[in-house]
Amino acid sequence: MRKLLKTALISAGLIMSASTFAADYPAKNIRLIVPFGAGGGTDAVGRTLANSAKDILGTSISVMNRTGGAGAVGMSFGAQQRPDGYTLTVVTREIASLPQMGLMQHNADDFELIRMVNLDPAVILVPADSPFNTVNDLVAEAKKTPGKVKFASTAAPNFYLMALEQDQDIKLNAVPYNGSAEAIPSVLGHHTQVTMVTPGEAIAQLRSGQLKALGVMSEERISYIPDVPTLKEQGLDVTTGTWRGIGAPKGTPDEIIEILGNAFDQAMASEQFKEFMAKGAMTIHPLKAQEFTDFVKEDTKVLSQFIKK
Amino acid sequence: MMEYLLSGFASAFSMEVFPVLVLGVLGGVILGALPGLTATMGVAILLPFTFSMMPTPALVMLIGVYIGGIYGGSIAAILLKTPGTPASAATVLDGHTMAIKGLAAKALSIAAVASFIGGLISTVVLIGVAPMLADFALRFNAPEYFALALFGLTIIASVSAKNIMKGLLAGTIGLLISMVGLDPISSVPRFTFGVLDLYSGINIIPVLIGLFAIAEGLNQLEKIASDKQDIPPKFSYKFLSFSDFKKILPTSVKSALIGTSIGSVPGAGADISAFACYNEAKRVAKNPEEFGNGSMHGLAAAESGNNGVTGGSLVPLLTLGVPGDAVSAVLLGALIVQGLTPGPLLFTQNPEIVYGIFSSMIVANIVMLIVGFLGIRFFCRIIEVPKIMMIPIIIFLSVIGAYAINNSMFDVGIAITFGLLGFILNKLDIPSSPILLAIILGPMAETNLRKSLILYEGSWSFIYDRPIALAFILFAIFSVYSTVKLKKRERNAQK
Amino acid sequence: MLNRHLVLPSIIIVLSLIILGFITQFPEPLYQASPVGAGFFPTVVVIIQILICCVLIIQHQRKKQVEQEQPLLSKHSIFGFTLLVGYAALITLVGYLPASLVGFTYYLIYYRVKKPRYYVVAWLFVLAIYYLFSDVFIISLPEGLLFF
Numbered sequence: 001m002r003k004l005l006k007t008a009l010i011s012a013g014l015i016m017s018a019s020t021f022a023a024d025y026p027a028k029n030i031r032l033i034v035p036f037g038a039g040g041g042t043d044a045v046g047r048t049l050a051n052s053a054k055d056i057l058g059t060s061i062s063v064m065n066r067t068g069g070a071g072a073v074g075m076s077f078g079a080q081q082r083p084d085g086y087t088l089t090v091v092t093r094e095i096a097s098l099p100q101m102g103l104m105q106h107n108a109d110d111f112e113l114i115r116m117v118n119l120d121p122a123v124i125l126v127p128a129d130s131p132f133n134t135v136n137d138l139v140a141e142a143k144k145t146p147g148k149v150k151f152a153s154t155a156a157p158n159f160y161l162m163a164l165e166q167d168q169d170i171k172l173n174a175v176p177y178n179g180s181a182e183a184i185p186s187v188l189g190h191h192t193q194v195t196m197v198t199p200g201e202a203i204a205q206l207r208s209g210q211l212k213a214l215g216v217m218s219e220e221r222i223s224y225i226p227d228v229p230t231l232k233e234q235g236l237d238v239t240t241g242t243w244r245g246i247g248a249p250k251g252t253p254d255e256i257i258e259i260l261g262n263a264f265d266q267a268m269a270s271e272q273f274k275e276f277m278a279k280g281a282m283t284i285h286p287l288k289a290q291e292f293t294d295f296v297k298e299d300t301k302v303l304s305q306f307i308k309k
Numbered sequence: 310m311m312e313y314l315l316s317g318f319a320s321a322f323s324m325e326v327f328p329v330l331v332l333g334v335l336g337g338v339i340l341g342a343l344p345g346l347t348a349t350m351g352v353a354i355l356l357p358f359t360f361s362m363m364p365t366p367a368l369v370m371l372i373g374v375y376i377g378g379i380y381g382g383s384i385a386a387i388l389l390k391t392p393g394t395p396a397s398a399a400t401v402l403d404g405h406t407m408a409i410k411g412l413a414a415k416a417l418s419i420a421a422v423a424s425f426i427g428g429l430i431s432t433v434v435l436i437g438v439a440p441m442l443a444d445f446a447l448r449f450n451a452p453e454y455f456a457l458a459l460f461g462l463t464i465i466a467s468v469s470a471k472n473i474m475k476g477l478l479a480g481t482i483g484l485l486i487s488m489v490g491l492d493p494i495s496s497v498p499r500f501t502f503g504v505l506d507l508y509s510g511i512n513i514i515p516v517l518i519g520l521f522a523i524a525e526g527l528n529q530l531e532k533i534a535s536d537k538q539d540i541p542p543k544f545s546y547k548f549l550s551f552s553d554f555k556k557i558l559p560t561s562v563k564s565a566l567i568g569t570s571i572g573s574v575p576g577a578g579a580d581i582s583a584f585a586c587y588n589e590a591k592r593v594a595k596n597p598e599e600f601g602n603g604s605m606h607g608l609a610a611a612e613s614g615n616n617g618v619t620g621g622s623l624v625p626l627l628t629l630g631v632p633g634d635a636v637s638a639v640l641l642g643a644l645i646v647q648g649l650t651p652g653p654l655l656f657t658q659n660p661e662i663v664y665g666i667f668s669s670m671i672v673a674n675i676v677m678l679i680v681g682f683l684g685i686r687f688f689c690r691i692i693e694v695p696k697i698m699m700i701p702i703i704i705f706l707s708v709i710g711a712y713a714i715n716n717s718m719f720d721v722g723i724a725i726t727f728g729l730l731g732f733i734l735n736k737l738d739i740p741s742s743p744i745l746l747a748i749i750l751g752p753m754a755e756t757n758l759r760k761s762l763i764l765y766e767g768s769w770s771f772i773y774d775r776p777i778a779l780a781f782i783l784f785a786i787f788s789v790y791s792t793v794k795l796k797k798r799e800r801n802a803q804k
Numbered sequence: 805m806l807n808r809h810l811v812l813p814s815i816i817i818v819l820s821l822i823i824l825g826f827i828t829q830f831p832e833p834l835y836q837a838s839p840v841g842a843g844f845f846p847t848v849v850v851i852i853q854i855l856i857c858c859v860l861i862i863q864h865q866r867k868k869q870v871e872q873e874q875p876l877l878s879k880h881s882i883f884g885f886t887l888l889v890g891y892a893a894l895i896t897l898v899g900y901l902p903a904s905l906v907g908f909t910y911y912l913i914y915y916r917v918k919k920p921r922y923y924v925v926a927w928l929f930v931l932a933i934y935y936l937f938s939d940v941f942i943i944s945l946p947e948g949l950l951f952f
Contacts, residue, residue: 073506076505185446203650474859478857485853697917
């Protein structure tokens with residue numbers, strides 16, 4: 001009943017506001033839904049991007065944190081909003097994984113993907129005094145003692161680890177911690193032997209030398225950690241990482257997507273945003289709407305290999 | 310080190326920094342006092358504004374909000390029985406009872422002084438022995454967290470006022486509530502009934518608002534009917550005396566140290582600390598039966614304990630580069646945005662920033678004490694507001710607060726449900742604080758026990774293998790033992 | 805006569821048994837095989853809860869004296885609760901500002917408050933909170949479905 005009422009009200013609203021579409025967009029404040037908590041990495045990227053884009057669009061963008069279910073609650077909420085371009089959502093890699101695991105009712109098809117913002121690879125990290133010096137040391141140890149090498153996992157299930165395990169046919173003992181803030185101290189305190197996080201999450205420990213990077217799981221080396229070789233250089237054909245982008249509810253008019261896309265292109269090219277991302281050791285990876293959509297489709301396929309049906 | 314500290318003070322009082330600091334503390338106190346708005350949220354909202362600021366004022370403002378926010382929570386807890394943050398839930402136990410007895414000004418002044426002592430000692434410890442605390446923090450892993458949580462759960466028995474069994478029942482209700490949502494270890498949904506909003510579990514803030522603020526609002530509404538006159542209660546404007554200060558000093562200092570240690574461990578924050586200090590103060594008290602009936606010691610322990618965390622929580626941030634709690638996670642972001650690298654390098658590369666933070670923390674605590682004292686007369690006026698106006702204000706603020714924490718009407722529903730539950734449980738003499746304590750500690754105990762078992766490949770040896778874990782388990786046993794002994798003594802005294 | 809100190813523990817025991825039933829329905833984990841599963845903790849807690857309720861019932865049976873107690877729900881608490889639910893529903897429909905103004909005014913009328921000063925204070929309070937949240941803290945307050 002409530003749902004029906006809601007639908008009726010929304011459609012009434014649609015008819016009323018249809019005439020105001022596109023022509024004078026944006027006519028009021030835009031809401032940007034961040035599916036993770038205030039203060040986290042996704043939140044910081046969302047807020048900074050909003051801050052850079054507001055002058056370009058000439059309207060203020062208020063960030064709204066809607067947390068829960070590893071991003072599922074916020075992204076589902078975002079997908080259900082009126083497709084009028086006044087509610088946007090930060091979409092993350094979880095939009096590709098959670099629906100396949102049955103943990104989210106909406107998926108990437110419920111969004112008009114506007115722009116991809118950043119793409120960060122995973123880095124394999126061990127304590128500075130670890131006996132492992134290359135990825136091959138780690139793989140050799142894991143082959144010798146299957147299921148014994150203690151891995152501090154930032155999430156359960158951990159797709160970074162699964163990519164490596166599947167490619168090398170190894171098995172580590174994955175201990176599920178709650179994000180990098182718990183996994184990194186666990187490795188620093190030698191409770192676990194190895195972890196995988198993005199460069200930005202461990203930049204402080206990498207610069208101070210408390211942690212040692214065995215390899216970065218990207219196609220090419222990352223400018224923030226130029227001394228860390230890729231896994232490809234070490235003979236392992238494994239790449240993985242995480243990404244973020246901006247989406248609008250399905251059905252948002254093309255003209256509005258166009259206006260927003262151009263605005264975010266400019267925002268991502270702004271000095272303020274570039275500086276913020278560089279300081280946080282995050283890699284800006286701007287993809288246009290179509291390329292981004294294809295990218296998400298491809299990643300969904302990659303993830304489906306790891307997800308048991 | 311000394312010269313850095315002195316130049317830190319000089320910059321803390323400079324024209325660029327001092328106004329920002331005062332503003333931060335004031336804003337923090339207001340945010341903390343409103344239900345649903347926490348110090349974390351205040352710091353996160355301010356973060357983008359700091360991007361364009363110089364590093365020192367930026368960090369100082371955020372730290373001011375943090376320190377002010379934790380103190381602010383206690384004002385509403387004492388005056389209205391509606392703790393602004395989970396960290397001040399333990400303050401309700403004695404602070405509000407004092408206010409009912411007409412000692413509101415005294416309770417507020419004790420809270421301000423104890424918070425100041427907690428914050429100050431914590432900062433001094435941070436300056437002195439941060440690297441050693443860092444070492445202590447790194448020894449903490451799943452087994453230690455499990456043992457700490459187990460110890461924390463034994464506090465339920467001592468905060469259960471009259472009937473331990475009823476307190477324990479509240480505890481098990483809380484534990485079951487904390488298990489709603491995706492199981493953090495295996496991602497299996499538990500008690501979610503397919504409701505997406507429940508997948509992340511039940512948020513503690515709406516529960517807090519419901520159990521305390523809304524339940525209290527309903528409770529007061531009933532009382533309006535009985536006393537028709539609606540005359541404001543009599544109370545004295547007397548602050549704490551010097552002899553009171555001497556009495557609470559030992560408790561405050563001890564709680565400050567406990568708070569600093571708990572704060573320095575990532576993942577354990579002001580809420581756990583306040584209850585643990587309260588428990589400890591009650592255990593050593595000469596007359597523990599006063600606790601819960603307006604004990605100065607209980608109030609001082611809770612307040613010093615929660616502000617004691619402020620210094621401790623910066624230990625993992627500054628020495629290891631990992632955030633200890635949600636607030637320091639935002640501070641980490643602020644440091645990184647300023648182009649600084651948190652962690653050991655910060656001390657060698659940017660000592661002026663580190664000591665600037667330290668000295669402004671001391672100044673922020675002094676500002677908090679002054680704001681607290683100057684504000685008491687003003688805060689006390691809240692009591693004089695006629696009940697008929699105060700009740701809807703509490704209720705409406707509760708609804709807004711529950712919404713604001715996650716922009717969700719679902720959370721408003723949770724708050725209302727728990728409001729009714731808390732109201733009914735009160736009528737049955739079942740205390741609310743154990744529910745809260747269980748929701749905070751339940752997931753910590755469960756996930757860390759299961760993590761430990763994975764870490765030890767199914768063996769339970771971590772319980773006696775690891776000294777810190779063993780120590781906490783012994784504390785837990787001792788805590789149960791002393792509570793039982795205490796209750797027995799009380800029963801004999803009654804006969 | 806039904807006694808609340810017997811009824812509540814009994815209700816909780818029944819609920820606990822239902823919860824035990826739910827626990828057996830937990831799906832099998834897909835990824836993490838752990839020595840202690842998702843159902844272990846809830847089972848332990850539920851069993852302890854049932855034991856506590858049994859003790860509470862026995863405790864009550866032993867204690868003979870009859871205590872005078874207030875009724876569980878009075879007219880006022882029911883009004884308060886309905887006001888809350890109505891207020892939340894109204895917010896969903898029309899948003900914070902109109903809902904709060906209507907809710908507060910209705911409350912004052914219900915309690916037959918005659919002083920106009922109270923009404924003014926109530927409206928000012930609602931507006932002050934609106935300003936504080938949306939302009940000072942920049943937190944979006946609930947928007948209704950009808951007005952946007």
